[in-house]
Amino acid sequence: MVGDRVRVEEADWAGNRGAIAAVLPRCSELDRPPVANADQILLVFAIEEPTLDPHQLSRFLVKAESTGLRILLALSKGDLVNEAQQLAWRRRLEDWGYPPYFLSLYQADEFEALLRSLSGQITIVAGPSGVGKSSLINRLVPDLTLRVATVSGKLGRGRHTTRHVELFELPQGGLLADTPGFNQPAFDCSPETLGQYFPEIRRQLVHQRCQFGNCLHQGEPNCAVQKDWERYGDYRVVLAEVGLQQQVRDRQGVVDTGLKEKNGSDGQVELEPKLAPKRFRRESRRSRRQEFANLTGSLQDLDLALGSGGEDA
Ligand SMILES: Nc1nc2c(ncn2[C@@H]2O[C@H](COP(=O)(O)OP(=O)(O)OP(=O)(O)O)[C@@H](O)[C@H]2O)c(=O)[nH]1
Ligand SMILES: [Mg+2]
Numbered sequence: 001m002v003g004d005r006v007r008v009e010e011a012d013w014a015g016n017r018g019a020i021a022a023v024l025p026r027c028s029e030l031d032r033p034p035v036a037n038a039d040q041i042l043l044v045f046a047i048e049e050p051t052l053d054p055h056q057l058s059r060f061l062v063k064a065e066s067t068g069l070r071i072l073l074a075l076s077k078g079d080l081v082n083e084a085q086q087l088a089w090r091r092r093l094e095d096w097g098y099p100p101y102f103l104s105l106y107q108a109d110e111f112e113a114l115l116r117s118l119s120g121q122i123t124i125v126a127g128p129s130g131v132g133k134s135s136l137i138n139r140l141v142p143d144l145t146l147r148v149a150t151v152s153g154k155l156g157r158g159r160h161t162t163r164h165v166e167l168f169e170l171p172q173g174g175l176l177a178d179t180p181g182f183n184q185p186a187f188d189c190s191p192e193t194l195g196q197y198f199p200e201i202r203r204q205l206v207h208q209r210c211q212f213g214n215c216l217h218q219g220e221p222n223c224a225v226q227k228d229w230e231r232y233g234d235y236r237v238v239l240a241e242v243g244l245q246q247q248v249r250d251r252q253g254v255v256d257t258g259l260k261e262k263n264g265s266d267g268q269v270e271l272e273p274k275l276a277p278k279r280f281r282r283e284s285r286r287s288r289r290q291e292f293a294n295l296t297g298s299l300q301d302l303d304l305a306l307g308s309g310g311e312d313a
């Protein structure tokens with residue numbers, strides 16, 4: 001992967017070649033964009049061209065949170081809106097828990113402050129297509145002239161769009177990964193962990209806890225999470241999505257989520273735990289073993305090999 005640390009044997013220094021003998025253990029690993037050993041993600045969104053869609057930004061933030069890496073947020077193309085609009089976005093994103101850096105190629109911006117938080121770090125620059133990721137990296141890395149997109153057409157995808165992941169060295173120390181833009185991040189977390197990816201929920205759970213450990217914060221008895229924050233709707237939408245994904249995995253027999261659908265008081269589909277945690281663990285092991293057996297097509301052989309107590313096979 002881009003970002004891997006490797007041991008090279010028989011280096012041919014003159015020919016600038018060598019054989020990779022081993023890939024050292026990774027301290028982090030991202031699938032999309034594929035980068036190893038990164039410290040943080042710099043999420044770049046344009047305020048205009050393309051117009052900032054708060055729901056899309058929210059999805060990218062959730063995806064970024066699920067990596068466990070530090071998150072920085074930059075809003076680019078600040079020159080395309082007025083100061084009042086910038087201030088409104090700043091306030092809004094601070095409420096979400098992500099104070100943004102405002103950037104612009106064409107007017108004074110917060111480039112210096114951003115630079116300080118990048119130095120010495122390995123940073124993945126990610127975000128939708130055409131927001132100015134490559135333009136920003138050109139600015140951060142002197143003498144670099146990455147080709148930037150000439151946006152055209154309805155999709156805003158043009159020529160010179162970035163098509164691969166590459167690391168660049170900052171003069172202050174640290175590395176930046178330019179990545180191809182993508183527009184719809186997919187999630188792979190469980191409904192119960194989703195809440196941890198919203199700073200608004202994390203903040204509320206610092207001093208209080210919900211009554212149930214697997215609470216989904218949808219109005220369960222003694223839930224400690226309020227509903228009066230802007231992204232609560234986004235939370236519910238993503239929750240329903242990851243819940244459905246898990247049900248699909250369930251039906252394929254991969255693992256039992258322990259959740260079932262019910263109709264909530266406000267007419268929306270809600271998920272609720274369907275089994276006690278202990279029983280749920282037992283169920284899930286059995287279904288996992290079942291799936292493995294189906295895969296190999298020899299349930300009997302497998303049961304013999306595992307024995308009846310082979311729980312963690
Ligand atoms: N007005 C304005 N335009 C900008 C700014 N930064 C970048 N652009 C323009 O936005 C377009 C896209 O820039 P890129 O840097 O190629 O965007 P990208 O995010 O790397 O795009 P992909 O590689 O497709 O993901 C280019 O035409 C840039 O000139 C800015 O601060 N203000
Ligand atoms: Mg690019």
Ligand SMILES: [Zn+2]
Pocket residue numbers: 210215216217218220222223224225
């Ligand atoms: Zn709760």
